[in-house]
Amino acid sequence: MRMRIIGKEWDVVNKLKGLKSTEEGEDWKITYGTPVYGGWDAIIECCFSKLSDLDKIVTYCRVDEQLSSWIEETTTLMGGKADFPG
Numbered sequence: 001m002r003m004r005i006i007g008k009e010w011d012v013v014n015k016l017k018g019l020k021s022t023e024e025g026e027d028w029k030i031t032y033g034t035p036v037y038g039g040w041d042a043i044i045e046c047c048f049s050k051l052s053d054l055d056k057i058v059t060y061c062r063v064d065e066q067l068s069s070w071i072e073e074t075t076t077l078m079g080g081k082a083d084f085p086g
Contacts, residue, residue, distance in 0.1 A: 001044070002039075002071070003042065004069065004070055006041070016030045019060075027049055
């Protein structure tokens with residue numbers, strides 16, 4: 001993600017750290033986050049079993065009042081590994 005407000009990278013990471021679904025039948029969670037240098041300002045890693053859960057995570061980052069005021073743009077990169085330790 002790219003930040004709208006530089007200097008809020010750790011705030012984003014800390015807000016998302018440990019975030020996980022509380023809905024029955026969903027198992028998505030944020031597994032890692034850190035500020036980075038280069039084209040993006042922060043990277044957030046998550047795991048999920050259904051692609052629709054990824055949409056919930058990305059949408060949360062875009063519509064949460066605090067996060068949306070800090071984040072200018074998100075870019076989603078996805079890899080897959082069936083036995084990823086979650």
